[in-house]
Amino acid sequence: MKIGIVCYPTFGGSGVVATELGLGLADRGHDVHFITYKRPVRLTSFHANVYFHEVTSMSYPLFEYAPYETSLTGKLVDVIRFEKLDILHVHYAIPHAAVAYMTKQILRSLGINIPIITTLHGTDITLVGADASFASVVEFSINESDGVTAVSKQLRKETLETFNIKRDIRVIHNFIDFNRFRKINKDHFRKAIAPEGEKILVHISNFRKVKRVQDVINVFAQVAPKIQSKLLLIGDGPERNYMEELCRSYGLCGEIRFLGKQEAVEELLAIADLFILPSENESFGLAALEAMACEVPVISSNAGGIPEVNIDGETGYMCEIGDVNGMAARCIELLSDPDKLQAFGKNAYKQAKRFSIEAILPEYESYYKEIIDQVRNEG
Numbered sequence: 001m002k003i004g005i006v007c008y009p010t011f012g013g014s015g016v017v018a019t020e021l022g023l024g025l026a027d028r029g030h031d032v033h034f035i036t037y038k039r040p041v042r043l044t045s046f047h048a049n050v051y052f053h054e055v056t057s058m059s060y061p062l063f064e065y066a067p068y069e070t071s072l073t074g075k076l077v078d079v080i081r082f083e084k085l086d087i088l089h090v091h092y093a094i095p096h097a098a099v100a101y102m103t104k105q106i107l108r109s110l111g112i113n114i115p116i117i118t119t120l121h122g123t124d125i126t127l128v129g130a131d132a133s134f135a136s137v138v139e140f141s142i143n144e145s146d147g148v149t150a151v152s153k154q155l156r157k158e159t160l161e162t163f164n165i166k167r168d169i170r171v172i173h174n175f176i177d178f179n180r181f182r183k184i185n186k187d188h189f190r191k192a193i194a195p196e197g198e199k200i201l202v203h204i205s206n207f208r209k210v211k212r213v214q215d216v217i218n219v220f221a222q223v224a225p226k227i228q229s230k231l232l233l234i235g236d237g238p239e240r241n242y243m244e245e246l247c248r249s250y251g252l253c254g255e256i257r258f259l260g261k262q263e264a265v266e267e268l269l270a271i272a273d274l275f276i277l278p279s280e281n282e283s284f285g286l287a288a289l290e291a292m293a294c295e296v297p298v299i300s301s302n303a304g305g306i307p308e309v310n311i312d313g314e315t316g317y318m319c320e321i322g323d324v325n326g327m328a329a330r331c332i333e334l335l336s337d338p339d340k341l342q343a344f345g346k347n348a349y350k351q352a353k354r355f356s357i358e359a360i361l362p363e364y365e366s367y368y369k370e371i372i373d374q375v376r377n378e379g
Contacts, residue, residue, distance in 0.1 A: 198230050207235055275287070
């Protein structure tokens, strides 16, 4: 198949999943065309069967902001026509689903009927999409897509509760590439971060309020006096300054390291003992899955789609949102019991294997073929 993929090319989960999906499909012999405003962060080297089409938006004195949606639509029409794509897969509803609808209408006037699949990733529904100024556009765009997928059962449920959706929503979970995320020997790296043999706790996010990064630090403030440990905070975002002030207030600056955005997060997860994810909402919990693939147990909230990934009492523990004391107690319990920590790590790896890219890719291929046949039969 010739597949077009539209995504945000940033560190966010939707862009990462879209890029890894495209690369996986290319490895299986499909031609994959990425269409976005810059090269996706995980599209870092040459790959056979992978093409990148950059969208450029020109500024005009009449517009306060460059009209990206119009530029993207024009680029999509061009790529689909001349590359003869079989299907267009857009990730994140805003604005991509609406742009896909406009693209489809333009192409239809030219005698081309391109199947459109929209994948919902989370905040495009639960946060941005639920805003009254976007809601009607999101609802219409989802209903006008030929196929719709959600990355978790919980996200599907929230979408149906938030909007009047007439389309079937297929759940196809996020996935993990075990060629990249796996437990490997990085003892030299570990010694550089924890020279006294300290335990290493890790959190990865975009440092938005919904991620509750302050809970990570508050948990660590209870763990550190009882367990020699270090905390690695990976990522960046609007809460970064406040988090640094919180670290100073605890006097823990020597034990907590802010590492910013990292492309090779797998190397940091390879040396981790625990992963903490206290989010207020997670459509799936991809960061937790990446940790689990590296045999790292997860201490998380029970929010959103996380329970579909983290199994309480087996691969880690789940607590109520904001239960800092409970999360700290669970961290101390596991870090104090090496055998239990190792057993949970093995369980985490086994659970993560259910979401391997080899298991999930055929679901996407099958769904593509189903939607292509459906559109052809409709005429």
